[in-house]
Amino acid sequence: MPSERAAAFFDLDKTLLEGSSAFHFARAAFESGMLSRRQLARDLIANLRFRLRGSTDDQTEAVKRRVLEAIAGQRQRDLMRLGPRVLAAILPRLYPQMLAEAWSHQDAGRRVYIVTAASQELADTLANVLGFDGAIGMRAEVENGVYTGRTAGPFTYREGKAQAIRELAAREGIDLAASYAYSDSESDLPMLRVVGNPVAVNPDRELERIARSEGWRIMRFDKLLLRLRLAAAALLAAGVGTVAALFATRRRGRRRRLPVAVRA
Numbered sequence: 001m002p003s004e005r006a007a008a009f010f011d012l013d014k015t016l017l018e019g020s021s022a023f024h025f026a027r028a029a030f031e032s033g034m035l036s037r038r039q040l041a042r043d044l045i046a047n048l049r050f051r052l053r054g055s056t057d058d059q060t061e062a063v064k065r066r067v068l069e070a071i072a073g074q075r076q077r078d079l080m081r082l083g084p085r086v087l088a089a090i091l092p093r094l095y096p097q098m099l100a101e102a103w104s105h106q107d108a109g110r111r112v113y114i115v116t117a118a119s120q121e122l123a124d125t126l127a128n129v130l131g132f133d134g135a136i137g138m139r140a141e142v143e144n145g146v147y148t149g150r151t152a153g154p155f156t157y158r159e160g161k162a163q164a165i166r167e168l169a170a171r172e173g174i175d176l177a178a179s180y181a182y183s184d185s186e187s188d189l190p191m192l193r194v195v196g197n198p199v200a201v202n203p204d205r206e207l208e209r210i211a212r213s214e215g216w217r218i219m220r221f222d223k224l225l226l227r228l229r230l231a232a233a234a235l236l237a238a239g240v241g242t243v244a245a246l247f248a249t250r251r252r253g254r255r256r257r258l259p260v261a262v263r264a
Contacts, residue, residue: 005173005174005175006109006110006111006174006175006178006179006180007105007111007112007113007133007169007172007174007179007180008101008102008110008111008113008179008180008181009113009114009115009165009179009180009181009182009191009195010098010102010112010113010114010115010181010182011114011115011116011161011181011182011184011185011188011191011201012114012116012118012123012126013116013118013184014184014185014202014222015095015098015182015183015184015201015202016094016098016099016102016114016182017090017093017094018093018094018095018222019093021086021090021116021118021122022067022118024086024089024090025067025082025086025118025119025122026070027089028082028085028086029070029082031085032082032085034070034071034074034078064117064138064151064155064157068140068147068149068150068151069149071140071147071149072147072149073146073147073149074146075145075146075147076142076145076147077145079121079147080121083121083122083125086122087125087126087129090126091129094130095221097219097221098182098201098219099130101182101219102132103131105180106131106132106133110180111133111172112132112133113132113133113134113135113136113168114127114134114135114136114137115135115136115137115156115161115164115165115181115191116135116136116137116138116156117137117138117155117156117157117161118137118138119137119138119139119140120135120136120137120138120139120140121137122137123135123136123137124137134168136156136161136164136165136168138151138155138156139151139152139153140152157187158187158188158189158190159190161188161190161191162190162191162193165181165191165194165195166194176194176195176196177195177196178196178197179195179196179197180195180196180197180198180199181194181195181197181198181199182199182201182219183198183199183200183201183207184200184201184202184203184204184207185203185204185207186204186206186207186210188207189207189210192216197217198211198216198217199216199217199218199219200216200217200218200219201218201219201220202219202220202221202222203218203220
């Protein structure tokens, strides 16, 4: 039953967005001279690995560390000016199915929030553009208008997301038992379990296993992994065919070289 006190919380990467928002930030930072080509290449590889395998604690911690190191000493206003470039890359990669899902919650009287380990600035900007009700992201410390390279509060990852949601619910009077949460990753189990209606979106293997065992709704429409598996199967089939043809050719050659007496 719809409730004006309920909300829907959406993870960003691989849930609302195809791929990783950190890579699109890195590309915009590279184009602005804030990152080296080597750093950009490293983030490209990390993005592809994330698309195929999902996130791990070590990978997420490494991304956080790289982002904080990259912005340390940068003026906050300069990073805010990257916003249009980052949005230009992100907006076409948002899943239409998830936007429809989010807006249907709003139409039913529920507030909608982005909950992400990406920066608070990016989360706020994206939520504003999409017409959502708010966002929770990683807050980076700023002193005299310059980023220090340190976080300003809990890191919004694993239990940090659940903690932030509980604090928001307490401030806004949100009924979490009547609320929804959407994510792709096992790392977001604390966020999913803090609400009464968890939904797995393009789930990694562990989250899919848990979602099926607990009867959670599963949404899946990310086709990259399926396409790569089909391509691998096609390459394997082509390889087997090539080997078989080579073997047959060699066998015919050997038969032609055998003496007549042996052929008999």
